Amino acid sequence: MSERLTAAVRRVFGGGDGLQGLMIQVAAILIAFIVGAAVLAVTGYSPVDAYVSMASGAFGSSYGVGQTLTQATPIVFTSIAFLIGLKAGLFNIGIEGQFLMGAMGATLAGVYLDGLPWVIHVPLTILVGMIAGALWSLIPAVLKSRFDAHEVITTMMLSYVATHFTSYLVNYPFKAPGWVAQSLKISGSAELPRILPPTQLSAAIFVAVIVTVASTYFLQKTIMGYELRATGLNPSAAENAGISIDRNILVSMALSGAVAGLGGACEVMGIHRRFIQGFSPGYGWDGLAVALVGGLNPVGSFFASVLFGALRSGGMIMTRATGVPLDIVKILQALVIMFVAAPKLIRALLRRER
Amino acid sequence: MTSAIQMVDITKTFPGVTANDNIDFSVDKAEIHGLLGENGAGKSVLMSILYGLYKPDSGDILVDGEKVDISGPSDAMRLGIGMVHQHFMLVPSLTVVENVILGREPTVNGVTLDMERMLRDVAESCKRYKLDVDIEAPVYQLPVGVQQRVEILKALYRGADVLILDEPTSVLTPGETEELFNAVRELKADGKTVIFISHKLREVLAICDRITVLKRGKVVGTVLAAETGEGQLAEMMVGRKIVYEFTKEAECGLEPVLRLEGLECLSDRGIPALRGLDLDLCGSEILGVAGVEGNGQTELVEAVMGLRELTGGSVKLDGQDITDTQPKTRIQMGVSHIPEDRHKRAIVPDFSVLENLVLGSQRDRFTRNGVSIDFAEAKRFSTDMINDYQIATPGPETLIRYLSGGNQQRVVVAREFSRDPPVVIAAQPTRGLDVGATEYVRRKLVEMRDHGAGVLLISADLDEIWALSDRVAVIYEGSIVAVKAVDETDVQEIGLLMAGGGNE
Numbered sequence A: 001m002s003e004r005l006t007a008a009v010r011r012v013f014g015g016g017d018g019l020q021g022l023m024i025q026v027a028a029i030l031i032a033f034i035v036g037a038a039v040l041a042v043t044g045y046s047p048v049d050a051y052v053s054m055a056s057g058a059f060g061s062s063y064g065v066g067q068t069l070t071q072a073t074p075i076v077f078t079s080i081a082f083l084i085g086l087k088a089g090l091f092n093i094g095i096e097g098q099f100l101m102g103a104m105g106a107t108l109a110g111v112y113l114d115g116l117p118w119v120i121h122v123p124l125t126i127l128v129g130m131i132a133g134a135l136w137s138l139i140p141a142v143l144k145s146r147f148d149a150h151e152v153i154t155t156m157m158l159s160y161v162a163t164h165f166t167s168y169l170v171n172y173p174f175k176a177p178g179w180v181a182q183s184l185k186i187s188g189s190a191e192l193p194r195i196l197p198p199t200q201l202s203a204a205i206f207v208a209v210i211v212t213v214a215s216t217y218f219l220q221k222t223i224m225g226y227e228l229r230a231t232g233l234n235p236s237a238a239e240n241a242g243i244s245i246d247r248n249i250l251v252s253m254a255l256s257g258a259v260a261g262l263g264g265a266c267e268v269m270g271i272h273r274r275f276i277q278g279f280s281p282g283y284g285w286d287g288l289a290v291a292l293v294g295g296l297n298p299v300g301s302f303f304a305s306v307l308f309g310a311l312r313s314g315g316m317i318m319t320r321a322t323g324v325p326l327d328i329v330k331i332l333q334a335l336v337i338m339f340v341a342a343p344k345l346i347r348a349l350l351r352r353e354r
Numbered sequence B: 001m002t003s004a005i006q007m008v009d010i011t012k013t014f015p016g017v018t019a020n021d022n023i024d025f026s027v028d029k030a031e032i033h034g035l036l037g038e039n040g041a042g043k044s045v046l047m048s049i050l051y052g053l054y055k056p057d058s059g060d061i062l063v064d065g066e067k068v069d070i071s072g073p074s075d076a077m078r079l080g081i082g083m084v085h086q087h088f089m090l091v092p093s094l095t096v097v098e099n100v101i102l103g104r105e106p107t108v109n110g111v112t113l114d115m116e117r118m119l120r121d122v123a124e125s126c127k128r129y130k131l132d133v134d135i136e137a138p139v140y141q142l143p144v145g146v147q148q149r150v151e152i153l154k155a156l157y158r159g160a161d162v163l164i165l166d167e168p169t170s171v172l173t174p175g176e177t178e179e180l181f182n183a184v185r186e187l188k189a190d191g192k193t194v195i196f197i198s199h200k201l202r203e204v205l206a207i208c209d210r211i212t213v214l215k216r217g218k219v220v221g222t223v224l225a226a227e228t229g230e231g232q233l234a235e236m237m238v239g240r241k242i243v244y245e246f247t248k249e250a251e252c253g254l255e256p257v258l259r260l261e262g263l264e265c266l267s268d269r270g271i272p273a274l275r276g277l278d279l280d281l282c283g284s285e286i287l288g289v290a291g292v293e294g295n296g297q298t299e300l301v302e303a304v305m306g307l308r309e310l311t312g313g314s315v316k317l318d319g320q321d322i323t324d325t326q327p328k329t330r331i332q333m334g335v336s337h338i339p340e341d342r343h344k345r346a347i348v349p350d351f352s353v354l355e356n357l358v359l360g361s362q363r364d365r366f367t368r369n370g371v372s373i374d375f376a377e378a379k380r381f382s383t384d385m386i387n388d389y390q391i392a393t394p395g396p397e398t399l400i401r402y403l404s405g406g407n408q409q410r411v412v413v414a415r416e417f418s419r420d421p422p423v424v425i426a427a428q429p430t431r432g433l434d435v436g437a438t439e440y441v442r443r444k445l446v447e448m449r450d451h452g453a454g455v456l457l458i459s460a461d462l463d464e465i466w467a468l469s470d471r472v473a474v475i476y477e478g479s480i481v482a483v484k485a486v487d488e489t490d491v492q493e494i495g496l497l498m499a500g501g502g503n504e
Ligand SMILES: Nc1ncnc2c1ncn2[C@@H]1O[C@H](COP(=O)(O)OP(=O)(O)OP(=O)(O)O)[C@@H](O)[C@H]1O
Pocket: B014, B015, B017, B018, B019, B037, B038, B039, B040, B041, B042, B043, B044, B045, B046, B392, B393, B402, B403, B404, B405, B406, B407, B432, B434
C-alpha cells in the first residue's frame, strides 16, 4: 500500500531525468509566479512592485540574504529527512515530531552537560539531537517491520505526541524560571556561532550544506543508499537480490529521523539557544512540500528550501514596503507546489512555446 | 479488398534508437496477422503507435481506407482498435464484469448501474467467443490465463474490430494457449481482425494467415503462413539458422549439489502449496521441472531462494543445511536465480541497466571498501555484458524500463550467469526472448552444466524442457510425483503425470 503511495508521489514529483526534469521544475516555479502576479493584479496591487520589493528584500542586501538563509536552514534538514524515507518507499510524515525530539535532546545536552570545551560539547550536543530524532522515528519503523503498522498513521500520531511531550517538558520538569514555557539556556560551549550579525544566520547553514552533500553521496554512491533505493522502487526484486526489507525500513527511518533531529538541534544551538514551546512554525511539515518541489533529491531540496526561505524573508519586507498582505506568500507557496505537481501541464505549456 | 489497417511510412525515434524506420504495414479484414522480430525490433512500439500510446515522428495510419489521427487510446477505441498488453491493466479487487464494463457502465437512468444488462452482455460475449470465464469472480483470484481473457473481453466490449495481442502466449500454459487460439479463430469467423505478436514460430505458423517480420525497425517482408516454415522465418529474423538441439550428458556425483527434503509451505493465500516435496539436483545436469502452472512451482523456487517461509523440510546446498539462512547468504554461496516474473522479482524498472546488473552483487563484486559501490567497475562490467549478450540499449545509464521486454530479460540472464554459480534456478528463462536469444540462453545453460553447474529448469514449455533437460521431474499439487531420465520417457507419459495421472 505505501509502496503504491510512494510510487505515485515519485511519478508526480520526481521530475524527468536530468536536465529535462530540472527545466520542468524551474518552469513550474516561474509559472507559479506568473499566476501569482495575476492574483496580485486582480486584487489591486502592482505585481512588479511586490516582486521587486520581495526579491530585493530576500537577496538585495546581506541582511536579506542572511534572513533568507536562516529561514531556509531548518527546511533543508526536514526536506532531506523526508526524502530519505521516501527513497526507501516510506512515507515518513512525522518529521515535525522527530525535529522537535532532536531539538529537545540537544537542549538537554546543551544545558546539562556543562563544563565541556566547545570542540566536544558542540558535536556531542548535535549527536544527542540526532539520536533523539532517530529513536523517535525508530518507533514507527519497528511497528512497521514487526506488525505491518502503516507508517503514515504512526508517524503522524507520534508527531503530535512529540509536540505535546516536549511542551510538557518545558512547562514542568525543565521549565526555566519565569512566565514563558521554555527551557534554560544552553551553555555557551554548545552554541553554534552566528556568522552574519545582526541576522540570526548561524553555522547551522554549513551543517545543512554538509548534509546535502553527504546525503547525495549516500544515496547515489554507497551500498546502503543503493539498497535503500532498490527497496523503495521494487521491494520484491530487492528481496530477491538478498536485501532485507525489514532492515531497510529500520535503517532509512533511523536516518530520516536522525537528519530531522539534527535540524532541530541546529535550530536550538544556532538560533534560540533554548527550547521554547512552539518555536517551530511547522518546519517538519514544510519539509514534505519542499522535498517535492525540489524534485526528490537533496540538492534540489536545498535550493527549494532557499526559495521558500526567500519567500518568507522577502515577504515580510514586501508587506512593510508595499502593504501587500503576507498571505500572498502562502498563495505563492501553494501555487509553486501545485504547478510542480503538474509536470504534464508544464510539459504541454513548454511545447507550445517552442 | 480494403485493408482494415494500413500504416504507411511510420517512423518513430527515441533518444539513441530508431524504433520504427519507415515501416509499411497493412492488415486485411478478418485476418490473423503475425508480427515477428527479434527483441527490440520495434513490434511493441509499432503497435503502441496504432493504439495511440506513442505519436509517430512521421507517417500515416489508415483505418478502413481512411486516414485517421490517433492521439490516444480513446481515439483508437473509437476507431475499433483494442490492445491487450503483456501487462494487464485490470483492477484486482473488482469482479470480471466490473472490470469489463469499467468506463462504459450501462445505466438504467443515467445514474444507477444496470446490473442485469451488465451480466447479460458480458456473459453473451463469453459464450460467443468461447472465452471461458467466471464473470462474477474477483480478478485477483484468477490465474494469468483467465485474466488475459478478461482483457480480451474488455477490448471487445469497447467495440474492438481490430485486436492487438502483444505476446499473449508468453504467460500461458500450453493448454491455455490452445484455448486462446480457439477464441482467436472464433473472432476471425466473426469478421474481426487480430494482430498477434509472439516469439514462438510454431504458434505464429499455426494461427496466422500472414506474417510480417521486422528487423531493427524495418520491415523484412510479409509472407503467407501457408507458404513458409520455421526455418525461413528464423532466417528472415536473424539471418541465419537456429539450432535448438544440444548434447546431453547427465552425470551425478556422490552428493547432489542441491537436496530438497520434505519441503512444506503455504501459498500467498494461506493454503498448502508444497506438500512434502523431495528433489535432488546433481552437478552437471539440467533437471527440468514440468508441471501445469500453479502446482507449486513458484513456491518451490522461493523456498530454494529463501524468499518463502517453510513450515517443514530442509534445503541442503553441497551437503550443508541452508534452511534457515537469509537469501543474501544463499546468493553469496552461489545460487543464481532467474525469476519467472521479470517485473516483480528480477528488475527494478526505475534503475538503470547498470544498476540492475549490479543488483545482488552490490556487497561483493562491486565494492572495494564495503561502503560504496565501485561504479567504475560496474561500468566496465555493464559494457562487457551489453556486448556479450547483445543487449540493445543506448547505454548502461539508460533506465531499464525503456528497453524492450526481451532485452530486459537479457540483462537478468547476463547478471545471473556472470556470477558463475554452482546452482542455477532458471524459471521460464526464455520467456519473451526471440529465437536467437532463446538459443543463446539455452546454449549458456548447457554451457553452465558442462562446467559442472546444476541447473533447475522450471518451464511451462514442454518443448524447452525436452530440448534441454537430462532428467525431468514432474510437479503435481505441491510434490514431485516422478523423476525420469529424458531418454526413458516421452511427452505422453509426462503429460499424463502432469495431469495427476500418476497417482493410481
Ligand atoms: N519509451 C521508450 N523510450 C526509449 N526507447 C524506447 C522506448 N520504448 C521502446 N524503446 C526502444 O525501441 C526499440 C524497439 O522496442 P520494442 O519494445 O518495440 O521492441 P519489441 O520488438 O517489442 O521487442 P521485444 O520482443 O523484446 O518485446 C528498443 O530498442 C527499445 O529500447
